[in-house]
Amino acid sequence: xxxxxxxxxxxxxxxxxxxxxxxxxxxxxxxxxxxxxxxxxxxxxxxxxxxxxxxxxxxxxxxxxxxxxxxxxxxxxxxxxxxxxxxxxxxxxxxxxxxxxxxxxxxxxxxxxxxxxxxxxxxxxxxxxxxxxxxxxxxxxxxxxxxxxxxxxxxxxxxxxxxxxxxxxxxxxxxxxxxxxxxxxxxxxxxxxxxxxxxxxxxxxxxxxxxxxxxxxxxxxxxxxxxxxxxxxxxxxxxxxxxxxxxxxxxxxxxxxxxxxxxxxxxxxxxxxxxxxxxxxxxxxxxxxxxxxxxxxxxxxxxxxxxx
Numbered sequence: 001x002x003x004x005x006x007x008x009x010x011x012x013x014x015x016x017x018x019x020x021x022x023x024x025x026x027x028x029x030x031x032x033x034x035x036x037x038x039x040x041x042x043x044x045x046x047x048x049x050x051x052x053x054x055x056x057x058x059x060x061x062x063x064x065x066x067x068x069x070x071x072x073x074x075x076x077x078x079x080x081x082x083x084x085x086x087x088x089x090x091x092x093x094x095x096x097x098x099x100x101x102x103x104x105x106x107x108x109x110x111x112x113x114x115x116x117x118x119x120x121x122x123x124x125x126x127x128x129x130x131x132x133x134x135x136x137x138x139x140x141x142x143x144x145x146x147x148x149x150x151x152x153x154x155x156x157x158x159x160x161x162x163x164x165x166x167x168x169x170x171x172x173x174x175x176x177x178x179x180x181x182x183x184x185x186x187x188x189x190x191x192x193x194x195x196x197x198x199x200x201x202x203x204x205x206x207x208x209x210x211x212x213x214x215x216x217x218x219x220x221x222x223x224x225x226x227x228x229x230x231x232x233x234x235x236x237x238x239x240x241x242x243x244x245x246x247x248x249x250x251x252x253x254x255x256x257x258x259x260x261x262x263x264x265x266x267x268x269x270x271x272x273x274x275x276x277x278x279x280x281x282x283x284x285x286x287x288x289x290x291x292x293x294x295x296x297x298x299x300x301x302x303x304x305x306x307x308x
Contacts, residue, residue, distance in 0.1 A: 001213050002076040002114065003051055005173040009033055012054045014170055016072060019112055019149045029065065032057040036071070051076040051114075058108065070108040071095065075146075078117040078181065085127050088146065111144070116151035118181035151178035157190060168200045172210055180217040188214065192232035201234050208239065273303075280304050 006012050013033050017025060036053035052074040058066050073091055075084060088111045099106045115121050124130055128143040156175045164171055172191055179187050195201055211225060226240045272293040279289045280303060290297045 001173060001177060004209075005170065006052045006074060006114075007035055009035060011167070011170045011173075012052065012074075014164060014167055015074070015112075015114070015149065016054065018164065019147045021147075024110070027059050027061075028070065029057040029059055068105045068108055070110065072110050072112050074112045074114060077113055077115045079119065080115070080117065080121050080123045082123055082130055084113065084123065084146075085130065089127070089144075092144075111146035112149065113146050114149045114151070116177040116180060120152070121148065121150050154178060156194075157187075168195065168198045169206060172200075176210060176213055176217075180213075185218075185220075188218075189228050189232065192229055192234060196233045204239055211239070276300060276303060277307060280307050 006015060012035060013030055016028070016033075017030070020028075033054060033056045036055045054072040054074060056070050056072075058068055058070045060066050073088060075088065077084065092109050095109060096106050125148060126143060126145045128138045128141050131138065131141060133141075151174060154174070156171050156178075172195070175187060175191055195207070201207065214220065214225065215222075222240060229235075229239065272295065276289055276293050276295055279292070280286075280300070286297055286300045286304065289295070289300055293300075295303075
């Protein structure tokens with residue numbers, strides 16, 4: 001849900017306008033916003049790369065463009081842990097090292113945390129505040145802060161930002177992520193009524209996308225979903241047929257993926273077994289073979305008996 005929604009420029013732009021303070025928004029050229037491709041990230045660093053990286057040009061105080069880019073790293077969290085500070089800091093260091101290697105000005109990097117978990121968010125927003133020391137010491141410590149969008153207290157029903165209300169897809173996504181870890185059903189029914197009011201019901205693909213998310217995060221039957229839609233004056237028949245077909249196809253795709261993974265593991269194991277046989281025939285020490293293949297030494301001893 002999160003990457004599908006905020007991986008789109010218009011939605012990322014709306015989130016920035018919602019979260020950032022006015023003094024920061026004034027310095028951003030919102031027409032230059034791009035979603036940065038992070039496919040280049042190696043497995044070594046993948047664990048601390050953010051969910052979404054939004055890049056934009058900065059403006060000077062007089063409105064002119066300046067050469068330094070600004071990046072917003074948007075972290076999607078469903079639970080609060082202080083390790084987020086280190087995760088974000090590692091990302092910053094990696095990106096600044098790239099700037100140094102490519103001989104360009106260091107980018108300005110501002111973290112944003114999007115939170116929609118079950119518990120209250122209680123992580124300090126300033127890095128330095130996790131250290132239990134006096135202010136006299138804190139002034140010498142590394143410090144940065146993140147901006148927080150906490151979906152828990154946010155309520156789309158009282159949302160006054162007309163730009164956000166006009167973006168039905170984004171507003172729906174925010175509301176459903178808010179309700180993902182609650183027993184809230186009245187709010188979901190209100191979303192369906194909002195769809196009817198805004199004429200959102202014609203785009204079956206988007207509706208099915210959201211209904212799949214509801215099905216995955218709520219213990220709710222398809223019959224009840226259909227009734228909730230129809231109570232909101234949305235014709236549920238065609239939508240539910242499309243939903244059932246999509247869930248069936250996803251189930252097949254997941255099954256195929258698991259099958260491929262199992263097959264690959266079996267193939268890998270078979271290859272290692274063949275290697276072990278070859279090495280045993282050549283008289284290589286079993287401890288060395290165990291280290292190379294990952295097989296226990298006892299199993300290799302039994303294998304050696306069948307060969308000799």
